Amino acid sequence: MRRKLISIAFLAGVLSLLGVVVAQLLTAPDTAGDRAYQLEQRLRCPVCKSVSIAESPSETATAMRQAVQEQVTAGRSDEEVVDYFRARYGDWVLLDPPARGRTLLLWLLPALGVLGGLVGVAVLALRRRHQPAPFLSEEQRQQVSHAVADARGKYRREDLL
C-alpha cells in the first residue's frame, strides 16, 4: 500500500510539473521575430561556401541583405521576396530545397527510410510470436553453461560488458 502511495505521489509530481511547463509554453506571447533575418537564413550566399547571407560578411551578401530588408519594409510577403531571388539566381539560392521538382526525391527518400525501418522492426517483432521457446535437454544445458564459463575465462570481463 505504501509503495503504491509513493508511486502515485511521484506520478502526481511529474504530471503537475509538466502541467506547469505546458501551461507556460501555451501562454507564451507570440513573438513574431525578425522576419528579414529569418528570410536571410534561407538564402544562400552566392560567393561563399554553403552559408546563408545572414552569416556571411561578404559584400554580395551585404547587398542581398539590404535588398531583403528593403522588400520586407515595403511590405512584400515571404514568398515574393524568395521568388525575387529565385528569379535572379535560380533554385540554387534556396538553402531549403522545395518539396517539388528536382528536389522532391530529397523529401521522399527519408520518408521511405523511416518506413523501411518501421517495417524492419515490425518483421522482427512479429517473427518472435511464431517461435516457440526452444526446449533444451539437460545435456545441452550443461554444454551451454560450459561454453559460458569458457567465454568468461577467455575474455576480460570488461569486454563482455
Added chain:
Amino acid sequence: MKYALPAAGWAGALLGLAASLVLALYGFRAQRHPDKVRVSQLRAATSMMAVGAALSMLALETALLTDDFTMSYVAETHSRATPLLYTITSAWSALDGSIVLWAVILAGYILFAARKITDTTDRLGTGALGFMGLVAAFFFGLITTVANPFEILPDPPADGPGPNPLLRNDIMVAIHPPLLYLGFVGFTVSFAYAMSALVIRRAGVDWLVRTRRANLVAWSFLTAGLVVGAWWSYEVLGWGGYWAWDPVENAAFIPWLVATAFIHSAVVQVKRGMLQAWNFVLALATFGLTILGTFLTRSSVVASVHSFTQSGVGPALLGFFIVVLVGGFTLFAVRGEAVANRTRSLRLASREGLFLLNNLLLCLFAFVVLLGTVYPIFVEAFTGNQVSVGRPFFDRMAVPLSFALLLAMGAGPFTPYRWATPALMWTRLRWPLLAGSAAAATVTLSGIRSVGVVVVVFLAITIVAAAVRHLLVTAPNRRPSGLWRLISGQRAYWGGQLAHIGVAVVAVAIAVAGATATRTTVTLEPGGSTEFGGYTVTFDRAEQHTEPDRVQRDAHLFFHSGGELAWTATPKLESFTNQPQAVGIPSVWSTAGRDIYVALAQLAPDTITVNFYRYPLMSWLWAGGFLMAAGGLWALTDRRRRPEAGDRSPAEEAPASA
C-alpha cells in the same frame, strides 16, 4: 646529395607499398594454410611497413623544416616566412601530405593489431592482417602515384606560396587533422576483422571482442576531432557559428553516426548474441563511409562535379570506395548465411530492443545527412542543374531524430536485457523524471519559452539523473570509495554513461545557445559607442601590424560594465602575402555562462562594421563533446580481471510490482 630528401621519402613510400603487399600475401596465405607462414614473417612485413611510413613522414618534415624546395610538396605548400609550428603542420595541410599522415597512422594501427597475433593458427587475426595489408597498399600506392609529394623539381623555386591562410593562423591545425585521422583510420581494423571472419565463416563475437579497443580508440578520437573542428570553425572563421552543415563537416559526421551505431550494436551481439549480420554491415559501412568522406573532402567534387578529376586522388578514392562496397557486400551476401543467427527472438521492450531503436535512428540520421550532402552532386551530374541543400533542410531532419535519440538514451541504459516491465521501468525512472520535469518547469518559469530548449532540458536532466540514480543504487556503498569502485570496476558501462552525459550537455548547449542567442550589427566611428549584452561597447581605434607573411588589421573595442573596463575585443582581418582573400578572425570572450563573440564585417578607413553575438552556455558544448570522447576512452582502459572476492557485481533491483 641535393635530392636526398625527396628520394628518401619516395623510398619510404615504396618500402611501405612493398611491405603492405607482402603483408597482404602472407596474411591471406596464413589464413589458408596456417602452417606455411611464420608469425615472424608477418611481424617483419608489419615492421617494414611502419618503417616505410615513418621514413616518408620524416623526409617530408625534414624537407619542410630545411626549406628544401626541390621537393614538389614543399614548393607548393611552404614558404620561408612560415613560422615553425605551421611549417610542421604543413606536412598535412595539403592533399598529398595528408595521405602520408593517413599512411603513418594506418601503419601504427596495424602495428598494434599485429602485436595481438601471436600464432598463425589464429586464422581470424592473420586474415585480418591480410585485409589491413590491402588497405595499406592502396594508400601507399596513392603516395607513390597520384598523390606523390616527393616529386623532384630540377629547377626549384627560391620561395613558395606558403600554406592556405586558414591553415596558418590557429593552433587547431596541429590538433584537428591528426585527431580526425586517428578516428577515420582506426575503423580499418574492425573492417579487416569483419572481412576476415566472413572469409573463414567464423560466426560469434570473436571479431567484435578483438576489435573493441580499436573501435573505441577510433570513435573517441573521431568525436574529439569533430568537437575540435567545430570549435576551430567557431573561433576562426568569424561567421558566428560552429556548424554549417558544410559537406566537409558532414563527411566526418556521417561515419561518426554509423560508428556510434556500430559500437552500440556490438554490445548487443556480445551480450545477447543478436544482430550478428547487422554488425558486419555496420563495420563495412563505417569503413566505406570514411573512404567516401575522404573522397568528398579531398576531391573538389563538392565545389563542382566536373572538377573532381583535377587530381588523380579523387577518382582513385572513389574507385576504392566502390571496390570496398561491392567487394564487401558480395562477400557478405555469399557468407552472410553462414554467420547470421536466425533463431534468437527479440522483444522490443528490452535493452536490446532499445539498442535496435538507437541503431535505426542513428542509421537514418546518417542516411539523411548523406542524402543531403550528395544530392546536389548527383543532380548536377545528371541534369547539369545546381541545387542547394542547406541548414534549413538538415535542421528539420536532425532535430526530431536527435530528440528520439535522447529519448532512447534516457531509457536504454536502465532497461534490463530480455524483458522490461512497465513497473520496473517506472521504479528506475520516476526519480529522474521528477528531476527532469522540475528542471523543465524551472526553465519555463525563468522566462525561456522556446519549446526546443524546454524539451531538451527535460530530457537531458532526466538522462543525467537516471545515470546518477543508477550509480547510487548499484554501488557497493554510497561513500566516494564505493562509487569509485563501481565506476572504475565497470568501465565499459560507466564509460558509456559518461559519454551519454556528454551528449546531454552538448544537446543543452546547442539548444540554449541556438534559441536564446542575441545578435546585432553596428557601424561605429572611432570613439563611438553602443550597448550590447549589458555592456557599453566603445570603438577605440583600428591598428595595422605587418608581419613577415601577413598584414593584420585589428579593431580595439572596449567593453565597459558600470564604468569599469571588463574586456577589450580585438577582432582582426588578416591578409596574407600571395593570397587574395582576407581572413576575418573573431574575438571571443568565454565564461561558463555565456560567450560574447565579436567579428569584423567591414573595416573602412574611418568606420568599422561589427557583428556582435551573445551565446549563452556556449562553452558547455566543447566541455560536453570532450566528455563524450573521455567516456569512450574510459570504457577502453579496463583492468585485468581480478579473481578475488570483492569484485562482486551489483545486484539488480527487484521489480516493484512484487
